[in-house]
Amino acid sequence: MGSTFYSLHYHLVFATKERRPWITPSWRAALHKYLGGTVRGLEGIPLEIGGIEDHVHLLIGLKPTHTISDFVRELKKASSVWAVKEHVLLFEWQVGYAIFTVSQSQIENVREYVRKQEEHHRQRDFREELMMLLEKHGIRFEPQYLE
Numbered sequence: 001m002g003s004t005f006y007s008l009h010y011h012l013v014f015a016t017k018e019r020r021p022w023i024t025p026s027w028r029a030a031l032h033k034y035l036g037g038t039v040r041g042l043e044g045i046p047l048e049i050g051g052i053e054d055h056v057h058l059l060i061g062l063k064p065t066h067t068i069s070d071f072v073r074e075l076k077k078a079s080s081v082w083a084v085k086e087h088v089l090l091f092e093w094q095v096g097y098a099i100f101t102v103s104q105s106q107i108e109n110v111r112e113y114v115r116k117q118e119e120h121h122r123q124r125d126f127r128e129e130l131m132m133l134l135e136k137h138g139i140r141f142e143p144q145y146l147e
Helices: 025-041 068-086 104-115 126-136
Strands: 009-015 045-052 055-061 098-102
Touching: 009 068, 009 104, 009 126, 025 045, 025 055, 025 068, 045 104, 055 104, 098 104, 098 126
Parallel strands: none
Antiparallel strands: 009 055, 009 098, 045 055
């Protein structure tokens, strides 16, 4: 058998520089659409994209040939160039990101979570959400580095 079979899904989260509230409702949907198009352009599959004014969540499918760090770097680079050109002159993403694997059985749960970002953030801010996600996935972290 010469074919390769895979199911590689990821929940990707990254924030604006210094978590500035740059992603206003007036252009948020356009950013999400642009991110989806960029994911496709990088040969990934955008399953769901959401977020609020200071960060985005993406549920994506990737190929075994993708390198996560290269993929995220290109996605952030393209979207920040677009955002500066189209919406916010000083727009930048933070340097880091969080990425979690998602099993096939959890795709719909993660999709719903990403879809309901505005609702989630009525109860907790980005830092609290990120700490919850890191803890849920068993990732050790020092809280002072979440700034």
